[in-house]
Amino acid sequence: MxxxxxxxxxxxxxxxxxxxxxxxxxxxxxRGLPLPRARTAAEALCHGDLVGFPSHGLFNLERLYxxxxxxGRCDPWAEPVTVRDLGACAVVDHRRALGLWAAAEAMxxxxxxxxxxxxxxxxxxxxx
Numbered sequence: 613m614x615x616x617x618x619x620x621x622x623x624x625x626x627x628x629x630x631x632x633x634x635x636x637x638x639x640x641x642x643r644g645l646p647l648p649r650a651r652t653a654a655e656a657l658c659h660g661d662l663v664g665f666p667s668h669g670l671f672n673l674e675r676l677y678x679x680x681x682x683x684g685r686c687d688p689w690a691e692p693v694t695v696r697d698l699g700a701c702a703v704v705d706h707r708r709a710l711g712l713w714a715a716a717e718a719m720x721x722x723x724x725x726x727x728x729x730x731x732x733x734x735x736x737x738x739x740x
Contacts, residue, residue, distance in 0.1 A: 701733045
């Protein structure tokens with residue numbers, strides 16, 4: 613059985629937030645992610661650690677996200693396609709885009725829809 617809890621014996625280092633964001637962004641861009649998507653993904657992962665949920669943070673960088681890019685299971689340049697648009701609600705196929713970026717895009721879209729319609733819902737499919 614695998615665990616998502618960081619090992620207590622693992623070495624730790626205190627790194628400033630901006631420096632960490634820059635480093636993680638660089639890891640993503642070196643694997644082909646466009647800079648804005650890389651920054652969004654880095655912000656999402658760093659946020660998990662900042663708010664006390666390391667199981668949703670950088671722990672997943674080497675375990676999950678970098679291998680997705682390195683093996684081609686994630687398309688760093690995939691452009692989402694709206695499959696169904698009902699005004700307040702939409703279904704968007706992200707075509708193997710990185711889920712960290714797709715989730716942020718969907719949230720921004722849902723907020724814009726809520727401003728127009730009073731409610732907004734965006735379902736994402738096909739993201740990692």
